[in-house]
Amino acid sequence: MRRPGRVRFWLALGAVVVLGILPLALVVKKAAGAGDIFWETVTSADALDALFATLRLALGTTLVALLLGAPSAWLTTRTDVPWKGFFRTTLTLPYIVPPYIAALAWITLADPAIGFLNAPFDSGVFDIFSMHGLTWVMGLSFYPYVFLTVRAALESADPSLEDAARMSGAGPWRVVKDVAFPLARPALISSGGLVFMATASAFGAPVLIGNRAGIDFLSTRIFDLWSDDLGGIARASSLSCLLFAFALIPMLLRGRHHAVLTGQASQPTLVRLGRARRPVQVGLLLLVLLAVFLPLGAIALTACLRVAGDLSPSNFTLSKFADVLGASENGRALWTSLWLAAAAATIAVALGFLIAWLQVKTRRRGRHLLAGLAALPLATPGTVLALGLFLLWVGPVRLVYTVWILLVAYVAKHMALAARALAEGIGAVDDALPDAARMSGAKGWFLFRTVWAPLVLPSIVAGWFLVFMPSFSELTMSVILMGPDLETIGTRMYVMREYKSPTSASVLATVVLGLVIGSNLILRKLSGGRYGV
Amino acid sequence: MTAIHCRGLAKSFDGTVVLRDFDLVVESGAFVSLLGASGCGKTTALRLVAGLETPDAGRIEVGERVVVDAATGAFIAPEARRIGMVFQSYAVWPHMTVLENVAYPLRVRGVAKAQRESETRRILAVVGLDGLEERKPAQLSGGQQQRVALARGLIMEPDVLLLDEPLSNLDAKLRVRMRRDIRRIQQETGFTVLYVTHDQEEALAISDRLVILEGGEILAQGTPDELRDHPFLASEEASA
Numbered sequence: 001m002r003r004p005g006r007v008r009f010w011l012a013l014g015a016v017v018v019l020g021i022l023p024l025a026l027v028v029k030k031a032a033g034a035g036d037i038f039w040e041t042v043t044s045a046d047a048l049d050a051l052f053a054t055l056r057l058a059l060g061t062t063l064v065a066l067l068l069g070a071p072s073a074w075l076t077t078r079t080d081v082p083w084k085g086f087f088r089t090t091l092t093l094p095y096i097v098p099p100y101i102a103a104l105a106w107i108t109l110a111d112p113a114i115g116f117l118n119a120p121f122d123s124g125v126f127d128i129f130s131m132h133g134l135t136w137v138m139g140l141s142f143y144p145y146v147f148l149t150v151r152a153a154l155e156s157a158d159p160s161l162e163d164a165a166r167m168s169g170a171g172p173w174r175v176v177k178d179v180a181f182p183l184a185r186p187a188l189i190s191s192g193g194l195v196f197m198a199t200a201s202a203f204g205a206p207v208l209i210g211n212r213a214g215i216d217f218l219s220t221r222i223f224d225l226w227s228d229d230l231g232g233i234a235r236a237s238s239l240s241c242l243l244f245a246f247a248l249i250p251m252l253l254r255g256r257h258h259a260v261l262t263g264q265a266s267q268p269t270l271v272r273l274g275r276a277r278r279p280v281q282v283g284l285l286l287l288v289l290l291a292v293f294l295p296l297g298a299i300a301l302t303a304c305l306r307v308a309g310d311l312s313p314s315n316f317t318l319s320k321f322a323d324v325l326g327a328s329e330n331g332r333a334l335w336t337s338l339w340l341a342a343a344a345a346t347i348a349v350a351l352g353f354l355i356a357w358l359q360v361k362t363r364r365r366g367r368h369l370l371a372g373l374a375a376l377p378l379a380t381p382g383t384v385l386a387l388g389l390f391l392l393w394v395g396p397v398r399l400v401y402t403v404w405i406l407l408v409a410y411v412a413k414h415m416a417l418a419a420r421a422l423a424e425g426i427g428a429v430d431d432a433l434p435d436a437a438r439m440s441g442a443k444g445w446f447l448f449r450t451v452w453a454p455l456v457l458p459s460i461v462a463g464w465f466l467v468f469m470p471s472f473s474e475l476t477m478s479v480i481l482m483g484p485d486l487e488t489i490g491t492r493m494y495v496m497r498e499y500k501s502p503t504s505a506s507v508l509a510t511v512v513l514g515l516v517i518g519s520n521l522i523l524r525k526l527s528g529g530r531y532g533v
Numbered sequence: 534m535t536a537i538h539c540r541g542l543a544k545s546f547d548g549t550v551v552l553r554d555f556d557l558v559v560e561s562g563a564f565v566s567l568l569g570a571s572g573c574g575k576t577t578a579l580r581l582v583a584g585l586e587t588p589d590a591g592r593i594e595v596g597e598r599v600v601v602d603a604a605t606g607a608f609i610a611p612e613a614r615r616i617g618m619v620f621q622s623y624a625v626w627p628h629m630t631v632l633e634n635v636a637y638p639l640r641v642r643g644v645a646k647a648q649r650e651s652e653t654r655r656i657l658a659v660v661g662l663d664g665l666e667e668r669k670p671a672q673l674s675g676g677q678q679q680r681v682a683l684a685r686g687l688i689m690e691p692d693v694l695l696l697d698e699p700l701s702n703l704d705a706k707l708r709v710r711m712r713r714d715i716r717r718i719q720q721e722t723g724f725t726v727l728y729v730t731h732d733q734e735e736a737l738a739i740s741d742r743l744v745i746l747e748g749g750e751i752l753a754q755g756t757p758d759e760l761r762d763h764p765f766l767a768s769e770e771a772s773a
Contacts, residue, residue, distance in 0.1 A: 363546075432624035435585050438611045439618040439695075440638035440685065447612075450637070454628040 005362050012354045013370055019412040020377035023388025024244075030237035030391060037231070041238040050221040051242065053210075054200050057135060057217060061199040062192050064139025068291075069146025070188060072284060074180065077154045078162075080270045081280050088151075090288045095144035096520050097296070098473040100204025101509045102141045104493065105295030106133070107208065108302045108502060116298060119311065129213040134206060138199050140291045145198070146191040153187035154180065172271045200247045201381035203476035204490075208497060218243040219383045223480060226387060233391070240384040247381050296513065302506035324507040330492055334511070336403065337489040341472035344410035345418070348467040349460055351411070352418030353426075357452075359419075360427045361434075371423075375416040382476030385413060390481060401483030409481060410471040417470070418463035421531065425459025426452075462531040465523040472519075473512050534561040535594070536693055536725035537582060542591035544577050551577050552749045555591065559727060561692070564719055566728040566736040569746035575729045578746070579695050582727060583618055584611030596692055612641075617686030617724075621698040623678045625670040625685075631657070632666040634681050638689045652688060659718060660684045676707045683715065687722070694719075696728045700735065712739050733766050 031038050041047060076087050094102065109117050110133060112124025127133060161183065165175045203219040210220055218239060226236035273280055306315050324330055352374075358364060359371045377385055389409050393399035399408065429452075437451045453460065475490035482491045489512055496505040524532030535558055542555035552574040559565045567575040580586045582593055584600060592602035595616065600609040625634055633640075636653045644652070657663050660680040670678055679699060686694055696715070700708045716739055719726055730736050736743050737757045744754040745765050753763055760766060 430622055430624065432620040432622045433626060435583075435611075436618065436620055436624035436626075436682070436685070437637065438585070439583060439616060441612045441615075441641040441689070442637070443610065443612040446641065450640075451626060455626075 005358060005364060008354055009358055009362075009364055009366070009370070012351065012358060013366070013373075015351055016355070016370060016374045016415070019408060019415070020380075020385070021373055023385060023392045023412070024376070024380060025388075026391040027237045027240050027244075027384060027388040030234060031241045034234040034238055037234050038238040038241075041225075041235045042242055046216065046221065047218075047239060047242070050216045050218045050239075051246070053131070053215050054218045054243075054246065056131065057138065057206070058196045058199040060131075060135040061138040061142060062195045064135060065143040065146050065195040066188065066192055068139065068287060069143040069191070070150050070184070072143075072287060073147045073150035073154065074176070074184075075280060075284065077151055078180065078271055079273050079280070081273060081277060081284065083281065083284075087284050087288065090292050091147055091284070092144050093292050094141055095148070096469065096516055097141070097513065098204065098470075098475065098490075098516075099138065099141040099202060100208060100475050100490070100493070101299070101473070101512065102295055103134075103137050103205035103208045104497060104502075104505055104509055105299045106137045107497075108298045108506065109294065116301075116311070129209055131213070131215060134209045134213070134215075137205055137209065138202065140295075141205070142195045142198055143291070145194050146188070149187045149191035149194075150184050153184050157183045175271075196249075197247050197379065200243065201383075203381070203383050203479075204494070207479075208494075218246065219381055219476075222383045222387065226480070233387075236387055237391075240381075240387055243381055244384050248379065299506050299509050299513065302503055303510045305503055307503075320503055320507050321510075324504045325511070329487065330508065333487040333489050333492040334508075336487065337472050340403065340406055340410060340488065341468045341474075344407055344414065344471045345464045345467040347407075347411050348415040348418040349422070349463045351415050352420075352422050352463055353452075353456075353460070355415070355419040356422035356426050360423050361431065371419065374419055377412045378414065378416040380413075382413065382474075383480060385409065386477040386480035389477070400481070401486065403486060405481050406478060406486070406488065409477040410467075410474060413474075413477065414467040414470055417466040421463035421466055422456065422459050425456035425462075429455050458527055458530070462523060462527045465519050466531065469516050469519050473516060535559070536561040536563070536596060537727060538594040539578070539582070540592050542578065542581055542588045542593065544574075544581060544586060544588050550749055552581075554750060556751070557744060559725060561725055562723050564716070564726045564728065564739065564741045566730055566740040566743050567746055568730060568733055568736045568743050569752075570731060573746040574749040575731075575746050576697055579697055579727060579729050582693075583616060583695055584609065584614050615689070615691055617689065617691035617694040619679075619682045619686045619694070619696045619699045621701060623675075623682040623702075625673075625678045625681050627670050629670075630666065631662065631668050631670070631673070631681055634670070635684045635688055637685060642689070653684075656684045656688045659687070661714070675703055676711065679703060679711060683718075687718070687724075690722075691724060693725045693727065696726060698729055698731065701730070701732070708735070715739070737761065737766075 072087070072091055075081050076084050076091070081087070106128050107115070109115050110126035110128035112118060112127045112129070115124070115126060115128065117126045118124045128137070162175050162179050165179045170178060201219065203223065206217045207220045207223065210217055216224070222236045222239050222243065225232045225239060228235070303320060304316055304318060306317050306320070325334070355370055355374050359367045386409060389405060389412070390400055393405050393408065399405040433455065434447065434451055437447050442450060473490055474488070475494060478488045478490045479494050482488070489508060493505045493508050496508070520532045537557065537559040539555055539557040542552060543550070544552045555578055567578055569575045577586060581588050581601070582595070587608060588601060588603050590603045592604065593600050595614060598609065599607055600614055601607060629637070632650070632653055635657060636649045639649045639652060654663065654666070657666065660683050662677065662680050662684065665673070665677065670681070673681065683699070700711055703711060712735060728740065740757060742754065742756055743760050745752040745760070745763065747765070752765055753760060
């Protein structure tokens with residue numbers, strides 16, 4: 001029996017498998033085929049050290065993120081702390097700043113030799129090149145996951161639940177303990193799991209800080225092994241399997257992936273902070289300062305200096321912008337990143353639409369499996385996915401060391417972001433609207449163009465930007481997959497930080513931040529505040 | 534002549550049988566209603582005829598054509614069946630004007646713009662919407678949106694028009710007026726109507742013939758006069 005959508009289903013499944021599943025399967029196959037090398041690699045002292053360091057970093061970061069994110073979420077939804085709107089926006093900002101840029105920023109702030117924060121002291125008081133330093137940077141980068149998830153949970157919870165506890169005689173703190181905290185517990189668990197996973201998978205910040213600190217993590221170790229020699233690929237694959245399993249542990253906690261949705265504001269009875277109102281406000285301001293203004297300011301400031309670390313007036317200049325952006329390799333890298341991200345976003349939206357439509361509007365068996373498979377690469381550490389893509393595209397169709405493998409990588413990694421946004425938009429369309437068009441004789445592309453596209457346009461735009469932003473600033477896969485003459489804005493920054501000048505890296509970081517924040521504003525405007533921060 | 538011929542249709546969703554042994558013959562030009570409570574399978578039967586669902590068993594002919602046959606796997610897509618349909622929720626596209634909504638089936642078929650507009654204006658006059666061509670659906674009342682949906686179903690002059698509870702979202706007074714209008718237009722134009730409703734008064738007033746469905750099976754069928762004293766209708770009246 002002919003079923004509508006059969007061809008499309010197999011098309012989408014084929015695309016998802018080739019883009020994201022086959023590469024992962026190849027990593028597993030490579031590791032399994034390595035035999036003794038697998039056990040030798042996984043049980044080597046290096047690997048165990050890296051595993052232990054990754055565990056420490058992930059747990060520490062999760063703790064920092066929970067301690068920063070959960071209280072600030074409660075304070076900005078349930079109390080009468082002043083400047084709530086300001087805090088809600090600014091505290092979410094780190095969400096859109098790539099962690100490696102935060103790491104660059106904190107290096108300019110707390111480098112023991114030339115960091116701004118160490119300027120008043122003779123010897124370096126703050127040392128970012130340490131486990132504590134890295135945990136601090138990652139915690140400040142990832143606490144918005146907790147903040148957003150807990151805030152959404154509190155906002156969607158019926159305020160009368162808490163009011164009822166008040167009326168039963170419970171004081172404000174009792175209400176938090178007995179009602180608000182249990183209500184937020186699923187959000188704490190899922191967002192904590194997410195932070196754990198994101199930290200264990202992270203590559204950029206750990207490599208920038210860990211290298212100088214002499215600490216290896218699983219992700220950076222995979223990168224080192226891989227660039228070693230021929231036998232390195234088998235070793236890297238072996239370690240990838242370990243990292244993959246490790247990073248997916250939190251999924252068992254039913255960690256739902258984040259969605260930057262602004263929940264509708266309900267109006268609960270606010271807890272009066274009384275005399276604590278000012279101190280709490282100052283505390284939140286301090287967090288905003290540390291998480292947003294200090295690092296972003298440091299990046300912008302460094303971009304305006306002739307020599308890093310020297311704040312004397314004669315050292316200020318804007319000429320660096322012209323120099324750095326005028327350099328042909330930087331201009332080329334910027335252009336490459338822009339068109340790659342735009343192309344990846346366009347392809348991901350097209351594929352994401354198909355996946356979302358199949359999942360939401362058909363009753364095909366396997367539609368949920370399709371959506372699940374499409375989401376797997378997003379949950380996979382970038383190092384592992386990049387390794388798999390390398391193994392797949394080294395032949396017979398050879399894409400390695402070309403720009404096309406980056407396009408494939410960006411689409412594979414981020415297609416789930418587009419699919420998720422589109423599933424929401426498509427789900428909101430009454431079935432009768434496209435059905436009426438079919439009964440009028442429309443089908444295929446015409447049906448899509450005249451009815452679907454206009455109706456889900458906001459989700460199409462949101463999905464596009466949700467893929468564009470992380471693709472534009474992508475570092476992990478780009479560094480691993482870049483070849484000679486193949487550079488993106490992210491790899492330029494990486495190379496500059498490693499070998500050349502922190503001020504040049506800061507100039508590029510400022511440009512990336514400007515573009516990402518600009519895209520975010522457009523996204524927020526176009527989606528009416530539904531997406532974006 | 535026969536307009537719609539269903540034989541042995543069966544359909545289940547996720548293991549739940551919603552329609553079984555469904556046989557129906559609708560003569561050309563007739564107005565036939567499928568009557569029953571929600572969940573009786575009447576909308577599923579209509580959607581099978583439309584092609585928006587595919588049957589697990591059975592076959593359907595529309596006019597001379599076999600549009601679906603579970604035994605042979607034959608299937609004509611809904612957009613190729615040349616059947617008009619009016620939905621319960623009207624399904625008027627919010628991003629198009631009244632004119633664009635109604636002209637859509639002609640646009641699909643590549644009819645030239647000038648001819649499209651004159652055709653559309655003519656059909657809008659028939660349903661009593663002349664003068665509202667440039668309005669967006671949001672600026673229309675429920676009754677007006679219903680007329681847009683009706684006009685859109687009629688514009689390609691289909692042999693068969695399917696109506697899925699078209700009046701259930703209108704207030705009582707408007708409902709009576711709309712059903713007279715639908716009946717009048719049908720008698721003037723002579724197309725065949727398959728009409729789904731849960732309102733027995735409506736079904737008795739408007740139809741040439743009624744088919745009563747319960748639990749996915751046909752309970753009875755006949756003319757309004759034959760069925761007026763049927764226990765199903767009597768029990769409903771008693772409970773109402």
